[in-house]
Amino acid sequence: MSGTVILFLALYYVVVLGIGYWAMRHGGSEDLEGYLLGGRQVGPMATALTLQSTSMSGYMFLGAGGLGYTQGYWAMWFAAGDIGGGVLNLSTIGRRMRKLSQMFGALTSIEYLENRYPSPAVRVFAGVLTVFLLGFYVLAQLIAGGKGMALVTGLPYPVALAIAVGIILIYTFMGGYLAVAYTDFFQSLVMLVGVLWIAAAALIELGGLTAANTAIAEFDPTLLSIWGKDLGFEGQWGVALGAVLIFSVGLLGWPHVVTRHMAMSKPATARKAGMWATAWNLLFVPTPYLVGILAVLILPELQDPEMAIFEIAGLLLPPAVTGLVMAAIMAAIMSTADSLLLQTGSIASRDLYERFINPKASERQMVMVSRGLVLAIAVIGYVVALYEPPTVFAIVIFATSVLGSAFLPAYFCAVWWKKANTAGALSSMIVGAGVAFAWEVAGMVETTQMAPMTAGVASSITTMVVVSLLTQKISPVPAHILVVMDEAAVVGPIPKTLIAASDAALSPEAAAIDAKLNGGDGND
Amino acid sequence: MTDPQQIVVIRGAINATDALCVVASLTGDVEATVESEMIYPYYCLDADCSVPTMVGRKQLSMICLVDAVNGLGATADSFELKKETVPNDILLTSDIDAAEAEKIAHRTVTHRLGKKLRTISTFDVRVTPRGLIHKRFWIVKTSDARVMVDSTTGSLHPLKLRAA
Numbered sequence: 001m002s003g004t005v006i007l008f009l010a011l012y013y014v015v016v017l018g019i020g021y022w023a024m025r026h027g028g029s030e031d032l033e034g035y036l037l038g039g040r041q042v043g044p045m046a047t048a049l050t051l052q053s054t055s056m057s058g059y060m061f062l063g064a065g066g067l068g069y070t071q072g073y074w075a076m077w078f079a080a081g082d083i084g085g086g087v088l089n090l091s092t093i094g095r096r097m098r099k100l101s102q103m104f105g106a107l108t109s110i111e112y113l114e115n116r117y118p119s120p121a122v123r124v125f126a127g128v129l130t131v132f133l134l135g136f137y138v139l140a141q142l143i144a145g146g147k148g149m150a151l152v153t154g155l156p157y158p159v160a161l162a163i164a165v166g167i168i169l170i171y172t173f174m175g176g177y178l179a180v181a182y183t184d185f186f187q188s189l190v191m192l193v194g195v196l197w198i199a200a201a202a203l204i205e206l207g208g209l210t211a212a213n214t215a216i217a218e219f220d221p222t223l224l225s226i227w228g229k230d231l232g233f234e235g236q237w238g239v240a241l242g243a244v245l246i247f248s249v250g251l252l253g254w255p256h257v258v259t260r261h262m263a264m265s266k267p268a269t270a271r272k273a274g275m276w277a278t279a280w281n282l283l284f285v286p287t288p289y290l291v292g293i294l295a296v297l298i299l300p301e302l303q304d305p306e307m308a309i310f311e312i313a314g315l316l317l318p319p320a321v322t323g324l325v326m327a328a329i330m331a332a333i334m335s336t337a338d339s340l341l342l343q344t345g346s347i348a349s350r351d352l353y354e355r356f357i358n359p360k361a362s363e364r365q366m367v368m369v370s371r372g373l374v375l376a377i378a379v380i381g382y383v384v385a386l387y388e389p390p391t392v393f394a395i396v397i398f399a400t401s402v403l404g405s406a407f408l409p410a411y412f413c414a415v416w417w418k419k420a421n422t423a424g425a426l427s428s429m430i431v432g433a434g435v436a437f438a439w440e441v442a443g444m445v446e447t448t449q450m451a452p453m454t455a456g457v458a459s460s461i462t463t464m465v466v467v468s469l470l471t472q473k474i475s476p477v478p479a480h481i482l483v484v485m486d487e488a489a490v491v492g493p494i495p496k497t498l499i500a501a502s503d504a505a506l507s508p509e510a511a512a513i514d515a516k517l518n519g520g521d522g523n524d
Numbered sequence: 525m526t527d528p529q530q531i532v533v534i535r536g537a538i539n540a541t542d543a544l545c546v547v548a549s550l551t552g553d554v555e556a557t558v559e560s561e562m563i564y565p566y567y568c569l570d571a572d573c574s575v576p577t578m579v580g581r582k583q584l585s586m587i588c589l590v591d592a593v594n595g596l597g598a599t600a601d602s603f604e605l606k607k608e609t610v611p612n613d614i615l616l617t618s619d620i621d622a623a624e625a626e627k628i629a630h631r632t633v634t635h636r637l638g639k640k641l642r643t644i645s646t647f648d649v650r651v652t653p654r655g656l657i658h659k660r661f662w663i664v665k666t667s668d669a670r671v672m673v674d675s676t677t678g679s680l681h682p683l684k685l686r687a688a
Contacts, residue, residue, distance in 0.1 A: 502680055
């Protein structure tokens with residue numbers, strides 16, 4: 001690979017490391033709220049792009065391209081879900097979760113769940129499950145980073161992997177969430193430019209989209225179908241629905257994505273962020289799948305379909321642009337890896353270590369523990385990634401299916417349904433995760449024609465509703481939570497200085513006094 | 525003006541001037557004023573608990589306050605009480621009866637001990653009601669919001685968020 005490509009990559013790495021250093025110097029690591037949530041000061045554009053780039057992992061440049069290459073236009077079911085995921089997330093739970101999480105004083109998405117559904121069991125189950133699954137997800141990203149780096153530089157895989165992991169680790173370690181959010185912002189712009197450039201080059205090579213589709217029809221007409229190669233998924237609406245759900249609705253259940261809501265500068269940021277997310281998605285999301293589809297014509301004998309986009313870039317683009325595109329590919333991988341790494345470290349430190357092992361840890365100690373766990377997870381991930389890995393696509397789909405199935409009802413109902421109680425939430429998490437896991441492991445997709453995500457989400461929603469309604473008397477939602485939910489529903493800011501100092505435990509008294517002052521008897 | 529009532533109030537360390545200082549220093553609002561006060565009812569109960577340890581059972585005592593309006597229980601530090609006569613229009617009325625408060629207190633103390641001791645054991649908890657007591661909250665008005673200030677701890681919480 002040419003020196004120009006490597007130069008561009010090196011330049012990209014210098015920029016992200018610079019952002020990490022800037023974040024560290026600008027409050028990204030002063031206290032725990034600064035390290036884990038960027039001091040809750042992230043604006044709408046950065047919120048939108050960190051949310052999108054976090055959910056758009058190396059999968060978009062490996063798995064999506066590979067899926068387009070092997071299954072043709074069937075892959076666009078996944079794109080359909082992806083396009084709406086961010087705006088759906090921000091518009092349905094963004095604003096309320098932002099307010100609710102601050103009133104609870106929650107610093108992680110798992111702590112937020114325990115605050116809303118009070119029980120140590122919620123924290124234990126959610127924390128352990130999330131660390132376990134995000135660990136797999138991190139692994140997938142590190143593998144993608146190592147593969148990409150090896151392809152670009154020609155270095156042996158272990159060395160390339162070490163460089164990729166090392167860069168991600170350094171800026172995440174230094175600057176925490178602020179570094180992650182702003183590098184994601186930069187990386188999402190690089191991703192967008194890069195993928196659009198590859199797509200343009202591929203379309204020019206093939207004489208345009210119409211000419212390309214005509215050529216695909218001659219090569220293998222089933223690739224133009226929405227049912228996949230050889231019409232393998234014909235009539236399987238359950239699988240198609242699962243493909244749409246996983247990246248749209250499923251995002252509502254991903255702890256590393258919903259954390260973005262908690263870090264927004266104010267609740268009103270959600271609306272603007274939704275607009276930015278939509279704009280970016282419309283341009284970015286369908287493109288890698290399309291490039292994969294077009295690659296069938298340009299590289300018909302590709303050994304590893306997941307390398308389709310990499311190979312197209314190397315083949316069609318001049319070295320300078322290839323360097324930018326390679327940076328874009330690495331950006332997609334790193335923008336997810338850093339978020340996952342930080343989330344896994346945060347949850348392990350705040351939700352497991354501080355909550356159950358050392359509740360008296362100081363802020364300074366907690367920042368150090370969080371950093372230490374980020375380092376440990378990166379090192380373990382590196383060691384595991386050195387061994388023969390399965391495909392990135394399979395790992396990501398598995399982890400995200402189980403996460404979405406487990407947590408979607410819990411996060412959604414936390415802000416929208418006052419009857420969602422601890423028993424309902426815990427049961428739905430266990431059932432959702434269990435069903436999605438069993439569905440995948442037992443190979444139920446073929447027999448039922450239903451994706452694990454579809455089955456998992458249906459099960460967890462049903463469980464949440466049934467168990468919550470049946471257990472209202474024995475597991476009532478605490479009064480202070482109902483009050484805080486009402487406050488979170490109100491559209492409007494709270495004076496910043498008061499929020500910083502206000503005691504959420506006084507919410508029930510505040511509501512009663514407010515009612516009395518407004519002419520009630522205080523007992524509404 | 526409605527008829528005054530004689531009640532038992534927790535003796536608070538924070539007076540009206542202190543409350544005003546707390547809010548003014550936070551908001552920087554020099555126009556802030558103490559608008560009024562509100563008297564909030566709680567059921568006060570003593571809880572005596574027998575908890576298992578490695579070397580037998582240990583006796584613990586604690587105070588439990590049950591919010592007489594919302595039915596929320598919490599353990600509390602010890603405090604002094606005094607009798608006061610207050611007008612009815614600043615006094616919130618309780619919505620929970622004493623029997624219900626006892627059940628809530630029992631549940632609260634059991635849950636608190638379970639969380640603190642991190643065991644799944646049964647505790648022997650006896651709850652003795654002391655009666656209805658009250659706490660004073662100062663209501664401070666700023667240009668942005670109204671804030672209530674706890675007269676015992678100085679903690680505060682905004683009111684009327686819609687108007688903020």
